[in-house]
Amino acid sequence: MATAPYAQNARPFLHGGELEGVAEVLAGGQYGHGDITERFEQALTSFLGVDDVVAVASGTAALHIALAVTGIGHGDEVIVPSMTFCATVQAIRACGAQPRFAEVDPDTLCLRPQDVMEALTPSTRAVLPVLYGGRAVDLSDIRYELEQRKIAVVEDAAHAFGSYCGRVRIGATNNALTCFSFGPIKTLTCGQGGALVPRDPEQAAHARRMRLLGMAESPSERARSATYHVGGVGLRAHLSQINAAIGLAQIAHFPSVEAQRKELWRTYAAALEDLPDVRLVDVDVDRSVPTLCAVRVPERDRVFAALQARGIGVGTHYPPNHLQPAFRRWWRPLIATEQIGEEILTLPFHQKMTSHDARLVTTALREALR
Ligand SMILES: Cc1ncc(COP(=O)(O)O)c(C=O)c1O
Known part of the structure; x- marks a missing residue:
């Protein structure tokens, strides 16, 4: 018996084209990071109206890498709303940093400037607003203050792919490093996947190295070279072509x-x-x-x-x-x-x-x- 749609809190929606896309990758035999992943990154870049997007294996990986790229590490404090999925907090812990939990607006469940100011300590190095339900978080009133204190903003936009902040899509405001999730129940799914919007080419290169075990060469350079060089800390957090093919089919719809x-x-x-x-x-x-x-x-x-x-x-x-x-x-x-x-x-x-x-x-x- 088919279950009623309201029996599920959330579920993915397939538009058509996802199965063919996955079948093509499976038949092609290249399941790691590849051309399809890069095509998906380009599709995200033009959809969002940004200079670059780095695709990764999950929203959690996007947050972990974004924090690391921002220089967050051991002993640093990151202000984060307690009202979020545990993944946000685990990404902070994965960097060796500590969460400093903050309150939220009872109407929107999002951080307000006063919540950030109340939570600030001398160890604060970053603020991690969560775009609960999909809405933008506006911290413009304290942007100057945060910049003066050299506090970075990394956005958890796992819920907010496609939403707007003013006239531009979230990710295109240039004020924060923005992280998306393309998990099973998100507005756009890769099955599992994520992405971050870097703010400069250096951050982009760092994120690309980190998602692939810290190796300095890109996958295509590696394919042509007899060796490779490991330049720093890295994760196995690239976006497989299998998952990228799903996202690529989805974004058109x-x-x-x-x-x-x-x-x-x-x-x-x-x-x-x-x-x-x-x-x-x-x-x-x-x-x-x-x-x-x-x-x-x-x-x-x-x-x-x-x-x-x-x-x-x-x-x-x-x-x-x-x-x-x-x-x-x-x-x-x-x-x-x-x-x-x-x-x-x-x-x-x-x-x-x-x-x-x-x-x-x-x-x-x-x-x-x-
Ligand atoms: C608010 C929030 N942050 C982070 C994540 C982590 O994303 P992922 O499941 O893609 O790792 C999720 C996933 O549900 C989320 O809802």
Whole structure:
């Protein structure tokens, strides 16, 4: 029996062309970094309107490499909202740096300038805003202050591929090193993958070396040479051609992704207006391509269980990180975040869903709240 679309919180959407693209790579026998990966990088570069994009194996790898390229290392402190996926924090830890957890705006679940200023310490070397749900994070009020203190900004735009910041796509503002995820449930998927937008050719070269074990030669140079040179720290974090082929097939269809996701989010927003106990997390839908639809509800655990019992794929994005055992060393009281952590609930949100499905979910939510 086919499951109803609303039974899943999120799922990938195939547009057509992905299977053929993967089959071609499989038949070609070159599964590592290759021409298809570079074609995908070029497609991203022109889509975003930027000078360069470095494709990598995941959003987590993009964050790890972006922080390393920025010079973040042992003993450095990185300001990060506690309200994010644990991957953001693990990328900081992977560099040997320490998270300094910060509060977020209770309406958007994104960092505000005052949250950053409140969290600053003499050891702060970077700020890592998370573009929750897909919306841009505006830190322009403190940009000068951050520059004076030589604090870098690395954006976790895992949720925000295709969204706008003002008139340009996120990634094209030149203010931060921007990191995307192309995981299974993102607005554009490679199956698994990620990318970062470097701000200068030096950062780009560093990121390209680091994604391929620190080797100085590019894969095509290596293919022609009898040896290679390892210049520094590196990861096995390149984007395979198999995954790049999926992304390349997807990117051509992005306008339909944008339209469908905005429409579904607006349908939810309209239907939820009648539910006074429910607080919709605002994604700035006019400028964003929403990745999820999050609400805050009273008695979240009871409501979650009631909706799950009715076959509705609800989720929790996210349990706060400062309360996680692995990150407890960096705990500090974050009253707003802890409250959000008790109330947050994500509704089924993906492109197999119709407006009718969204209304059914809203009705079930109304009943669960009684
Ligand atoms: C906010 C956020 N940051 C980082 C990541 C990590 O991306 P990936 O799963 O591609 O490593 C995710 C993935 O879901 C995410 O939601």
